[in-house]
Amino acid sequence: xxxxxxxxxxxSVQEAETVTLSCTYDTSESDYYLFWYKQPPxxxxxxxxxxxxxxxxxxxxxxxxxxxxxxxKSFSLKISDSQLGDAAMYFCASxxxxxxxxxxxxxxxxxxxP
Amino acid sequence: SAxxxxxxxxxxxxxxxxxxxxxxxxxxxxxxxxxxQQPGQxxxxxxxxxxxxxxxxxxxxxxxxxxxxxxxxxxSTLTVSNMSPEDSSIYLCSVEGRDAYEQYFGPGTRxxxx
Numbered sequence: 001x002x003x004x005x006x007x008x009x010x011x012s013v014q015e016a017e018t019v020t021l022s023c024t025y026d027t028s029e030s031d032y033y034l035f036w037y038k039q040p041p042x043x044x045x046x047x048x049x050x051x052x053x054x055x056x057x058x059x060x061x062x063x064x065x066x067x068x069x070x071x072x073k074s075f076s077l078k079i080s081d082s083q084l085g086d087a088a089m090y091f092c093a094s095x096x097x098x099x100x101x102x103x104x105x106x107x108x109x110x111x112x113x114p
Numbered sequence: 115s116a117x118x119x120x121x122x123x124x125x126x127x128x129x130x131x132x133x134x135x136x137x138x139x140x141x142x143x144x145x146x147x148x149x150x151q152q153p154g155q156x157x158x159x160x161x162x163x164x165x166x167x168x169x170x171x172x173x174x175x176x177x178x179x180x181x182x183x184x185x186x187x188x189x190s191t192l193t194v195s196n197m198s199p200e201d202s203s204i205y206l207c208s209v210e211g212r213d214a215y216e217q218y219f220g221p222g223t224r225x226x227x228x
Contacts, residue, residue, distance in 0.1 A: 032215075033213075033214055033215040033216075035215075035216070037219075042221070043204060043221065043222045043224070044219065044221050044222070045157075045206065045208070045219035045222075046219075047115075047211070047216065047217075047218065050213065050215075050216060052214075091156060091157070095214075095215030096215070099162065099170070100145055100162070100210065100215055101147075101159055101162065102147075102159070102215065102217055104156045104157045104158075105156060106155070106156045107156055
């Protein structure tokens with residue numbers, strides 16, 4: 001079984017500043033994958049970034065990067081140079097095992113202030 | 115990434131009726147997933163639908179309430195049967211992505227039951 005915990009229901013950041021969203025997880029799988037998804041008010045779920053657990057190097061996608069701490073089971077998302085369009089609900093998710101399911105956290109609502 | 119459409123985008127239905135939601139993807143995929151997102155909540159997996167086999171339902175979801183069809187590799191339907199106000203949610207379909215455990219999501223169907 002997998003669990004994903006996002007302890008920050010809401011976060012806010014000033015435009016152009018940096019913000020970090022926290023996520024911890026637990027899994028019995030030895031091979032697993034971690035994701036951050038963004039859901040703006042339009043409700044379309046958008047994949048932001050993915051991390052393979054067997055890779056030590058932290059994933060980066062433009063202004064988005066992760067801090068993956070495998071021993072601590074921590075997977076935080078850093079957004080640099082925040083933009084108004086980054087305002088959304090962010091969900092952390094994990095996947096592993098033979099059924100290809102994803103388990104989602106409860107989400108963090110990010111507000112970007114101009 | 116795949117382009118996924120859902121119909122209807124939203125609907126208001128009366129208690130006791132049924133609604134069928136369609137999910138269409140622009141490329142052939144083996145795995146399709148149906149999620150429920152209750153107001154202000156995270157995503158909960160209802161079932162996994164693979165072409166050529168019966169859908170696999172998660173704990174708490176049953177086929178009589180949420181029958182699923184998967185007639186080909188680009189299409190699936192989810193029916194919400196005998197609806198009650200508690201079924202008011204966003205229903206999302208997703209498909210397997212390019213990389214392991216990656217999923218791409220449709221725009222969702224917002225269902226309100228009165």
